[in-house]
Amino acid sequence: MGEPEFEQAYKELASTLENSSLFEKNPEYKKALEVFAIPERVIQFRVTWENDKNECCVNRGYRVQFNSVLGPYKGGIRFHPTVNLSILKFLGFEQIFKNALTGLQMGGGKGGADFDPKGKSDNEIRKFCVAFMSELSKHIGADTDVPAGDIGCSPREIGWMFGKYRAEKNKWEGTLTGKGGAWGGSLIRPEATGFGLIYFVQHMIQYASGGKESFKGKRVAISGSGNVAQYAAIKAVELGATIVSLSDSKGTLIATDDEGITPDLVHIIADLKAKRKQLSELTSSSEFKDKFKYVEGARPWKEAGKVDVALPCATQNEVSEDEAKALVECGAKFIAEGSNMGCTQEAIGVFESTRKEKKGEAIWYGPGKAANAGGVAVSGLEMAQNSARLKWTAEEVDNKLKGIMENCFENCLSTAKEYATPAEGEFPSLVAGANIAGFSKVAAAAKDQGDWWP
Known part of the structure; x- marks a missing residue:
């Protein structure tokens, strides 16, 4: 496929599942793995913007909408010159199962552009963000796809993109997370x-x-x-x-x-x-x-x-x-x-x-x-606050985060003990537990919704 980062992520998950007793107990799940290897949708587009010398510049923009059985696609936007489809597919694939482990209603996705913010003026970065969102806004929404920030995309960039989305759609909705605290963002994000x-x-x-x-x-x-x-x-x-x-x-x-x-x-x-x-x-x-x-x-x-x-x-x-x-x-x-x-x-x-x-x-x-699921967990909590038009205190959010991370650890631990039985005195494999727990949750939901069948 020529996508080394994605191939690595896929093989890491697949080898863990194959070396556990999951497929022995649920052989039909092999079909789910085959289905999940392909994104539901990949959006690729050009971003043209004007630099401070009034020159036309162009970059490649992407959004990989990988899996939505548990909720709207959820994952960050990365602005970095190394961004390509392989990296975004790897990140989006990981995001599916990470989001599942939070216990919140979020699917998996990832996006970004091969734009390099380094060496750019604030005005140039703002112009790029506005141009990027003018196309991305056609494909996202609070109940469809909710991006967040990532490398090269801080709350400042989220603000510029949110303003463009709001102007394009003529609506205020929680379609981006990592927003400013005064306009819909969550404390401790x-x-x-x-x-x-x-x-x-x-x-x-x-x-x-x-x-x-x-x-x-x-x-x-x-x-x-x-x-x-x-x-x-x-x-x-x-x-x-x-x-x-x-x-x-x-x-x-x-x-x-x-x-x-x-x-x-x-x-x-x-x-x-x-x-x-x-x-x-x-x-x-x-x-x-x-x-x-x-x-x-x-x-x-x-x-x-x-x-x-x-x-x-x-x-x-x-x-x-x-x-x-x-x-x-x-x-x-x-x-x-x-x-x-x-x-x-x-x-x-x-x-x-x-x-x-x-x-x-x-x-x-x-x-x-x-x-590292805590970041997207609080993004999910930000989505909940936006939907309810509420704002929780930092203590409330932190307590919820602690509970999510404890449940995530316990889920990984118990799943590892069930499907990758450790020897006496051996720590259970958390990589096996995380992969199997996240995959099993998504696979069961996808089967119920008819995305795959035995």
């Missing part, structure tokens, strides 16, 4: 993916330790420095952890003192990111040069030293087989993806084989479709 990741890992730690341990005293390596990484770091510190790393596209920031990366520093990093500056600027200042080192061209996994928890929060395939082995050697016990498909298939193989061989002493891996 920016924090939700990072917070949800930490809540999920907290359950992993508590289960593995029989309730005796938490994040307190844990050394945590995090990659990335965007929203997910920032709020994961802040919440982990709140729970007693020490953050030893963050990273950007050019390299990795490593803490060299016992205090680690504090919430105050995270806020400084957030400001740097907003100004599109590199983390390396921190180590050039007299205030921070003795507390951190910046390793050019590296990711944290071989640089952070001894860690207890590793959280890839940057992009896909950011933990290789060699880096997975390095994490095992460094004593890491918990790895969970804040990014989508953050680990290569080979890295997952290292974690899963170590889990089986060393049992309770091994790394326990939490896949992204479960561990």
Whole structure:
């Protein structure tokens, strides 16, 4: 097919299902897998816009509407020069089952464009967003498809697109999530993916330790420095952890003192990111040069030293087989993806084989479709608030998020025990549990609606 990212995501799901007892107990589900491999709809369009030199520019725009049996298509919009159909199909495919694991009524989709916001003026980005939405507005709606933000698409861009959608349709409806708090957005939406990741890992730690341990005293390596990484770091510190790393596209920031990366520093990093500056600027200042080192061209996994928890929060395939082995050697016990498909298939193989061989002493891996579901969960809560014309407090939303992540963990755990029976003393496979639980829910609903039949 020439779509490597999508093929990887499909094979990862398919191999998990085939190596479990799901097809043995439900052989008809093989047909559902065949059906789900093809999106319900793929929309591809051109986006023409004018730059500050009054020149005509053109980009490719996409929306992959993958599966809607559980609710409106739901998934982010990504603006990045690497965007292509393979990446969006992989993200949309993962989104189907991730959304199913939240327990909310959302289907799966993804969209974006090969537009690069870097180096563009605010005016140029606004013009692009308006041009992009002029076409996308024909294909979305509160009960059809509800996009959100993603890489390169922040609440600012969501605002510009929402304004264009409202003008085109002459209606105010919750057809985009991640909106501003004063006009329909949900509280703690920016924090939700990072917070949800930490809540999920907290359950992993508590289960593995029989309730005796938490994040307190844990050394945590995090990659990335965007929203997910920032709020994961802040919440982990709140729970007693020490953050030893963050990273950007050019390299990795490593803490060299016992205090680690504090919430105050995270806020400084957030400001740097907003100004599109590199983390390396921190180590050039007299205030921070003795507390951190910046390793050019590296990711944290071989640089952070001894860690207890590793959280890839940057992009896909950011933990290789060699880096997975390095994490095992460094004593890491918990790895969970804040990014989508953050680990290569080979890295997952290292974690899963170590889990089986060393049992309770091994790394326990939490896949992204479960561990980072907090973001889309709060997007679903934003949809509910918009439909009811209500606004919940931050405490209400956070409590709902905690409940969703707990239910997600318990669902993955119980499903793994049922369909991928662990040996005595072995942690259940959360990747198997997440894949089987999400797939089974979507398959059952699709069968009821006649999308496939035995």
